[in-house]
Amino acid sequence: xxxxxxxxxxxxxxxxxxxxxxxxxxxxxxxxxxxxxxxxxxxxxxxxxxxxxxxxxxxxxxxxxxxxxxxxxxxxxxxxxxxxxxxxxxxxxxxxxxxxxxxxxxxxxxxxxxxxxxxxxxxxxxxxxxxxxxxxxxxxxxxxxxxxxxxxxxxxxxxxxxxxxxxxxxxxxxxxxxxxxxxxxxxxxxxxxxxxxxxxxxxxxxxxxxxxxxxxxxxxxxxxxxxxxxxxxxxxxxxxxxxxxxxxxxxxxxxxxxxxxxxxxxxxxxxxxxxxxxxxxxxxxxxxxxxxxxxxxxxxxxxxxxxxxxxxxxxxxxxxxxxxxxxxxxxxxxxxxxxxxxxxxxxxxxxxxxxxxxxxxxxxxxxx
Amino acid sequence: xxxxxxxxxxxxxxxxxxxxxxxxxxxxxxxxxxxxxxxxxxxxxxxxxxxxxxxxxxxxxxxxxxxxxxxxxxxxxxxxxxxxxxxxxxxxxxxxxxxxxxxxxxxxxxxxxxxxxxxxxxxxxxxxxxxxxxxxxxxxxxxxxxxxxxxxxxxxxxxxxxxxxxxxxxxxxxxxxxxxxxxxxxxxxxxxxxxxxxxxxxxxxxxxxxxxxxxxxxxxxxxxxxxxxxxxxxxxxxxxxxxxxxxxxxxxxxxxxxxxxxxxxxxxxxxxxxxxxxxxxxxxxxxxxxxxxxxxxxxxxxxxxxxxxxxxxxxxxxxxxxxxxxxxxxxxxxxxxxxxxxxxxxxxxxxxxxxxxxxxxxxxxxxxxxxxxxxxxxxxxxxxxxxxxxxxxxxxxxxxxxxxxxxxxxxxxxxxxxxxxxxxxxxxxxxxxxxxxxxxxxxxxxxxxxxxxxxxxxxxxxxxxxxxxxxxxxxxxxxxxxxxxxxxxxxxxxxxxxxxxxxxxxxxxxxxxxxxxxxxxxxxxxxxxxxxxxxxxxxxxxxxxxxxxxxxxxxxxxxxxxxxxxxxxxxxxxxxxxxxxxxxxxxxxxxxxxxxxxxxxxxxxxxxxxxxxxxxxxxxxxxx
Numbered sequence: 005x006x007x008x009x010x011x012x013x014x015x016x017x018x019x020x021x022x023x024x025x026x027x028x029x030x031x032x033x034x035x036x037x038x039x040x041x042x043x044x045x046x047x048x049x050x051x052x053x054x055x056x057x058x059x060x061x062x063x064x065x066x067x068x069x070x071x072x073x074x075x076x077x078x079x080x081x082x083x084x085x086x087x088x089x090x091x092x093x094x095x096x097x098x099x100x101x102x103x104x105x106x107x108x109x110x111x112x113x114x115x116x117x118x119x120x121x122x123x124x125x126x127x128x129x130x131x132x133x134x135x136x137x138x139x140x141x142x143x144x145x146x147x148x149x150x151x152x153x154x155x156x157x158x159x160x161x162x163x164x165x166x167x168x169x170x171x172x173x174x175x176x177x178x179x180x181x182x183x184x185x186x187x188x189x190x191x192x193x194x195x196x197x198x199x200x201x202x203x204x205x206x207x208x209x210x211x212x213x214x215x216x217x218x219x220x221x222x223x224x225x226x227x228x229x230x231x232x233x234x235x236x237x238x239x240x241x242x243x244x245x246x247x248x249x250x251x252x253x254x255x256x257x258x259x260x261x262x263x264x265x266x267x268x269x270x271x272x273x274x275x276x277x278x279x280x281x282x283x284x285x286x287x288x289x290x291x292x293x294x295x296x297x298x299x300x301x302x303x304x305x306x307x308x309x310x311x312x313x314x315x316x317x318x319x320x321x322x323x324x325x326x327x328x329x330x331x332x333x334x335x336x337x338x339x340x341x342x343x344x345x346x347x348x349x350x351x352x353x354x355x356x357x358x359x360x361x362x363x364x365x366x367x368x369x370x371x372x
Numbered sequence: 373x374x375x376x377x378x379x380x381x382x383x384x385x386x387x388x389x390x391x392x393x394x395x396x397x398x399x400x401x402x403x404x405x406x407x408x409x410x411x412x413x414x415x416x417x418x419x420x421x422x423x424x425x426x427x428x429x430x431x432x433x434x435x436x437x438x439x440x441x442x443x444x445x446x447x448x449x450x451x452x453x454x455x456x457x458x459x460x461x462x463x464x465x466x467x468x469x470x471x472x473x474x475x476x477x478x479x480x481x482x483x484x485x486x487x488x489x490x491x492x493x494x495x496x497x498x499x500x501x502x503x504x505x506x507x508x509x510x511x512x513x514x515x516x517x518x519x520x521x522x523x524x525x526x527x528x529x530x531x532x533x534x535x536x537x538x539x540x541x542x543x544x545x546x547x548x549x550x551x552x553x554x555x556x557x558x559x560x561x562x563x564x565x566x567x568x569x570x571x572x573x574x575x576x577x578x579x580x581x582x583x584x585x586x587x588x589x590x591x592x593x594x595x596x597x598x599x600x601x602x603x604x605x606x607x608x609x610x611x612x613x614x615x616x617x618x619x620x621x622x623x624x625x626x627x628x629x630x631x632x633x634x635x636x637x638x639x640x641x642x643x644x645x646x647x648x649x650x651x652x653x654x655x656x657x658x659x660x661x662x663x664x665x666x667x668x669x670x671x672x673x674x675x676x677x678x679x680x681x682x683x684x685x686x687x688x689x690x691x692x693x694x695x696x697x698x699x700x701x702x703x704x705x706x707x708x709x710x711x712x713x714x715x716x717x718x719x720x721x722x723x724x725x726x727x728x729x730x731x732x733x734x735x736x737x738x739x740x741x742x743x744x745x746x747x748x749x750x751x752x753x754x755x756x757x758x759x760x761x762x763x764x765x766x767x768x769x770x771x772x773x774x775x776x777x778x779x780x781x782x783x784x785x786x787x788x789x790x791x792x793x794x795x796x797x798x799x800x801x802x803x804x805x806x807x808x809x810x811x812x813x814x815x816x817x818x819x820x821x822x823x824x825x826x827x828x829x830x831x832x833x834x835x836x837x838x839x840x841x842x843x844x845x846x847x848x849x850x851x852x853x854x855x856x857x858x859x860x861x862x863x864x865x866x867x868x869x870x871x872x873x874x875x876x877x878x879x880x881x882x883x884x885x886x887x888x889x890x891x892x893x894x895x896x897x898x899x900x901x902x903x904x905x906x907x908x909x910x911x912x913x914x915x916x917x918x919x920x921x922x923x924x925x926x927x928x929x930x931x932x933x934x935x936x937x938x939x940x941x942x943x944x945x946x947x948x949x950x951x952x953x954x955x956x957x958x959x960x961x962x963x964x965x966x967x968x969x970x971x972x973x974x975x976x977x978x979x980x981x982x983x984x985x986x987x988x989x990x991x992x993x994x995x996x
Contacts, residue, residue, distance in 0.1 A: 165755055168723075184981065192971060233561035269565050276567055277557070 005134045006064045006078060007031050009127065013068050017124035024067045027109065031060055054086065058098040062105020070106055074131035081138050182311050183241045183253075190303070198302030198314070205259025205342075206313075206321045207240055207266070208293040209250045212333055219248060219288075227288060231270065238266035243313060249325070253313065259296060260342045264349055264366070267292045267336050271368040289333035294342045295321040327357035328365075336366040387417060387493065390442040390591075393466050394493060397440045401468055402503065403513040409506055416499040422486035424617050424652075428469070431483045435473025437496045441465050443591040444490025445620065450482045462487070465595075472518050474500060475511075487652065488537075489587070489617035537590070537600045538699055539619035539652070543626040543635045545606060548659040548686040552625055553603055555689060559696030562979075564598025571603075571611035586614045594618075599700065608640040616641055619652045621699060624676070628658040628683075632672040642677075656681040657695055662688075669800035670823070680867075683803050691803075693982070694733050701869040703733035704980060706748065707861050707936070709929070710739025710834075710854035711877030712949030713958065717942045718744035719761065720962025721875050723754035728970045730873075731982040734805040736864050738853035741875070742808035742833040746795055746826060749806035758959065764790055765952050771839070780841045784831075787840065791827035799826050805867070808833040809853035809860045813842060818857045819850060838917050861932035871980060874936035875962075876929060879945040938973045940966055 007028060015021040022028075034056070061082045068075045082102070086095045178187040190196045211227045213219060219227070231250055232242060239262045240252040254262055274288055297317035304312040320339060328337040343352060343364040351371030357363040387394065398405065398413060405413070420439065422428060428439065431451055441463050448461040448469065460482065463469050473480045474497055504510055540556075542549045557568045569577070578589045593600045602615040616622070624638070656678045660666060666683045673681060682698065684691040697703040706725070708718045718741060725732060735745035747757030764770060770787040799806055799822055807822040810832035821829030832843040832850035842849045857863070861874050891899070933939050942965040947958055974981050 165759075168755060171727075184978065188971070188974070229558065230561070233558075234565075236562070237564070273561075273566070276573075 009074050009130055010064055010067055012130055013127050016126050027063055027067055031064065034060055054094050054098040055101045058101025059105045062102030063109045066106035066110030070110055074127050077131045077135050181309055183243055185241060186311055196303045198300045198304060200298055200300050201255055202298045203257060204299045205254040205263055205296040206317055207252045207263045208321055208325055210291045210325060211248045212289060212291065224248060234270050235266050238262040240266060260294060260345050263294050264336060268368055268372060271334050291331060291333060292336045293321055293325045294336055295324060295339040296342055327361050328363050331365055334368045336368065338364040387419065393442055397466050397468060402510045405507060409503060413503055417493045417495055420492040420494050422490045424486055424488050426486045428484040429480050432479040435470055435480050437494050438468055438471040438474050440468050440493040442491040442493055444486060445488040446490060447485050447487045448482045471514065475514055475518060536594050537602060537618050537620050539602045539604055539615040539622045541604045541622060541624045541637065542606055543624055544630045546627040548627055549625050551687055552659060555692045556696055557601055559693040560599050560700060563700035563702050566599045566601065567593050567597040568601040571605050571609065574611065590618050607637060622652045622654045624656045626656065626658055628660045634675050653679045655679055657684055659684050659686050661686055666801040670798055673800060680805065697733055703868055703870040704730060705734040705864045705868050705870065705872045706732045707859060707864050707872060707874045708737035708741030708745050709859040709876045710741050712740060713951040714877040714944045714947055714949060715740030715744055716955045716958035717877060717944055717962030718875055719754060719758050720959040721940055721966045722748060724963050724966035724970055726754050728974060729981040734868055736807040736860055738809045738858050738860055739834050742853065743830050745806060746830060749802040749804040751803040762955060781839050784840045788831060791831055795827040795830060797826055799823055799829060807863060809857050809863060810850040811853055811855040813849040813851055815848060820863055857928050859929045859932040861935045865935050871937035873938040874932060876941045877944060878929065940969055
C-alpha cells in the first residue's frame with residue numbers, strides 16, 4: 005500500500021513518475037531481502053527489523069509528505085503496528101529510524117514542490133481507502149482473535165465444569181459406598197487407615213419372612229431403607245449388607261441399650277404398619293444379633309475403597325447368627341458379653357443354641 | 373365458652389390413662405408430697421374436655437381453679453397494653469395452666485384456648501388450699517414456678533409448637549397421592565418414631581367397645597410415638613372429624629393436574645366442622661407429574677388459608693424428604709446477604725453445601741443474595757446457577773443502560789428485561805419456599821416478597837439507590853433490601869423452626885478504605901491517566917453508595933448472626949462491590965472458605981447431613 009501511494013503521488017500529483025524509483029525498488033525488494041537476512045540477526049532480530057522498517061517507512065512518509073493526509077495515515081498505521089507488536093523500547097527505536105528516513109527523503113522533497121494536504125485528491129482518496137482497508141483487516145483479525153479466545157475460554161470452562169461434576173459425583177459416591185463417618189474422614193484427609201474401636205457394639209439385622217418365602221430384591225431394599233433411619237437415630241451406622249443381613253455398628257458406650265431400643269422400634273414399626281405395607285401375604289420380621297468388643301475398622305484395601313470390620317467380635321457375631329438360625333422371629337439374640345451389660349433389661353431368656361452354646365434371647369413382642 | 377367440669381366414675385376411669393402424666397405434673401408442681409397427700413390430691417382431680425377452638429378462660433376473669441394438660445394442646449394469649457394480642461405459650465401434656473391467678477388472687481393473666489381437642493385435669497382452689505395447709509412447702513415450689521412463668525411472659529417468649537400429630541387430607545384420588553403417604557412416613561423416620569393411622573388401621577387398634585371417638589387411642593399413640601400421621605378419609609367421616617380435632621398440622625395433599633377448586637371434603641372440614649376455629653397450621657402439598665414444572669400455584673392458594681405449600685414430584689424421594697423435614701421442624705434454610713459482586717461468593721457456598729451433603733429446603737435473601745437464592749429455589753444445581761449468572765453478567769450487561777443521572781445512574785431497562793426473561797415465574801411456583809426483602813421507602817420498613825412475580829421481587833430487592841431507579845408497588849417506593857435488612861435471618865426464623873445457615877458478605881475493613889486524604893476529582897483522574905503517578909485509591913461515588921447500603925443495616929446483621937445456626941462470612945476484603953469481572957475468583961473464595969466451616973458444623977450436627985437418595989440406594993443395590 006505504501007508503494008502504491010508513493011507511485012501515485014509521484015505520477016499523478018507531482019507528474020514526476022520515477023522520482024523515487026530507488027525507494028520504490030528498495031521497498032519492493034525489502035521483504036524478500038529482510039527474509040534472507042532474518043537468520044543473521046539472531047536474538048536481536050526484532051530490533052533490526054524495526055530499525056529497517058522505521059528507515060523505509062520514514063523515507064516513504066517523507067517522500068509522500070509528512071504533513072499530508074496520506075503521510076499521516078501511513079505514519080499512524082505504522083506506529084499502531086509497532087505498538088501492538090513491540091514494547092516501548094522497540095517503538096522508540098522504530099520512531100528514531102523513521103525520523104532518519106523522513107530526513108533522507110523529506111529534505112529533497114521540499115525542494116521539489118511537496119505535496120500539501122488537499123493538493124492531490126487522488127492520493128487522499130487512496131489514503132482513505134488504505135485506512136478503511138486497514139481498519140477492516142484489523143477488525144477482522146480482532147474479531148477472529150476474540151472468537152478464538154472465547155472458544156478457548158468456553159472449552160476451559162467446560163473442562164472445569166466436568167472436573168467439578170466428577171469431583172461432586174465422587175464425593176457423593178463415597179457417601180454411598182462407605183459409612184458416613186468414614187466417607188467424611190476420607191474426603192477430608194484423603195486416607196482412612198484401619199484403626200481400633202475399643203468399645204464397639206455390633207448389631208446384625210437379619211430379615212426373614214414368617215412363611216419362609218424368599219424376599220425379592222425390592223422387598224429387601226424396602227427393609228434396608230426402613231432400617232437405616234431408625235438405626236441412625238439410635239447411634240448405629242450401616243456398614244454393609246450381606247443378602248438379607250445388615251451389619252451395623254455403634255461407637256457409643258450405650259450401644260447395647262440403644263440396640264434394644266432400635267430393635268423394639270423397628271419391630272413396632274413393622275407390626276404397626278403391616279396392614280399398610282405393600283406385601284400383604286407375608287409379614288416381614290427380623291432377628292437381631294448383638295455383640296460388643298474391640299474391632300478394627302477402616303479401609304483394608306484403600307485402592308478398592310473396601311471398608312471393613314475386623315476382629316474377634318465380628319467373627320463371634322456371625323457365629324452367634326449361625327447358632328441362632330432356629331430362633332423365632334422378632335427377637336434379639338445377644339452374646340453373653342452383651343447380656344452382662346444389659347442387666348437392667350428384663351425379658352431375656354437363656355436358650356441353648358446349635359452346638360450347645362447358650363443364647364440370650366429377648367422376645368420383642370412379649371417383653372414390650 | 374367456659375367448660376364444665378366432669379366428675380365421677382367416668383373421670384376416674386379416664387384419669388387412669390394419664391396416671392404417669394399426672395404423677396409427673398404433681399411432682400413438678402408440688403415437689404415432694406407424702407403418699408397420703410398425693411393420693412388425696414389425685415382423688416380430687418376432675419376432668420375437663422375441650423373441643424378445638426373452645427376457650428378455657430379469658431384474661432381478667434377471676435381464677436378459681438388450675439388445670440393440668442393431659443392430652444391435646446392449648447394456646448396462651450396475652451392482650452398487651454397497645455391492644456394487640458400476643459401468643460406467649462403452647463402448654464403441652466404434663467404442663468399446668470391457671471395456677472398464677474389462683475395464688476396471686478388477681479384475675480387471669482392470659483386467655484387460654486384449645487387449639488386441639490384437649491383433655492385437662494382440674495384442681496379447685498379449695499383442693500389447693502387444703503394441700504397448702506397440710507404441706508406449706510408446696511408454696512415454695514409454686515412461687516418458683518410462678519416467677520419463671522412471669523419472666524417468660526414478660527419477655528414474650530414463644531415456645532415453638534411441638535408437632536406430634538399430622539393430619540393428611542387427600543384432596544383427590546390418584547396413584548401419586550396414594551404413594552405419597554408411605555413415602556412421607558418413611559422419610560419422617562429419620563427424625564423420630566412414626567405411626568401412620570388411617571380409619572381402617574385405627575379401627576383395628578381401638579379396643580372393642582370403646583366409643584370415645586378414638587380419643588384414648590390417639591392420646592396413647594401420641595405418648596408413644598414422635599410423629600402420628602393421621603390419614604383422613606377421602607370423604608366426610610367421623611374419623612376425619614377426629615383427625616381434625618387432634619391435628620397439630622393439617623397437610624392437604626393434592627394432585628396438581630386436578631383443578632384447584634375447593635373439594636367437598638375441604639368445604640366440610642373447614643366449614644361445617646371447624647368454621648373459624650382452625651388453629652392447626654394448614655399446609656398444601658402439590659404433587660406434580662415427573663417432568664412438569666409448577667405453575668398457577670396462586671390459583672390453589674387463593675381459596676385456601678395456607679401457611680406453607682410444597683411442590684413435590686410424583687414418587688421423588690428427595691422432594692418428599694423435604695416435606696418431612698419441614699413437618700418435623702428439621703428443614704434447613706439458607707439466607708444470603710447482599711453485597712454486589714461479592715455475592716458471587718454465595719455460589720461457592722452453595723457448591724460447598726451441596727458437596728458436604730446438606731440439602732437446602734428454603735431460601736431467602738436481600739439484594740444480590742436474593743438473586744443468588746432464586747437459582748436454588750428454581751431447582752438448579754450450583755453449576756447451572758454459576759453458568760446462568762456468568763451469562764447474565766458477562767454477556768447481557770444488566771447495568772449497561774446509563775442515563776441522565778436525575779433518578780439514577782442507570783435506567784434499569786436492561787436489568788428488567790434480563791430478569792423477566794430468566795425469572796418469568798411467580799414466587800409461589802418455585803420448588804423451594806423463597807422470599808426476598810426490599811426496603812419500603814414510603815413506609816420505612818422491610819417488605820418481604822413471598823408471593824407474586826419473581827422478577828419484580830428481585831428487581832425491588834436489588835434496586836441500589838442512586839444506581840438503579842426504585843420500583844413502585846401498591847404506591848410504595850421500594851429500594852434495595854440491604855438498606856434495612858441485609859441479612860434477613862429474622863424473617864426466615866419467623867417462617868421456619870429448623871437450622872438456618874446465614875451467609876454474610878461484610879468485611880472488617882473495606883477494600884481501598886485506607887485513605888490519608890480525600891483527593892479532588894482532578895487529582896484522582898490525573899493519578900489514573902498520567903504515567904509515572906501512583907494510582908490514588910479514593911472512595912468513589914458508586915463505592916460510597918454501595919457501602920452505605922449495607923452500613924445502615926449492620927446492627928440488624930449483628931443480631932441476625934446470633935439467630936443463625938451456622939454463620940458464614942467468606943473473606944472478601946480483596947474484592948470490591950463492583951468487581952463483576954472477578955466472578956470465578958470470588959466463587960472460589962466462597963467455596964474454599966465454606967467447606968471446612970460446613971464440615972466442622974456437620975461434625976457437631978451430623979443429623980443435618982442428607983444421605984438419602986441415590987447414594988444410599990446405590991450401596992444397597994450393589995449388595996442386594
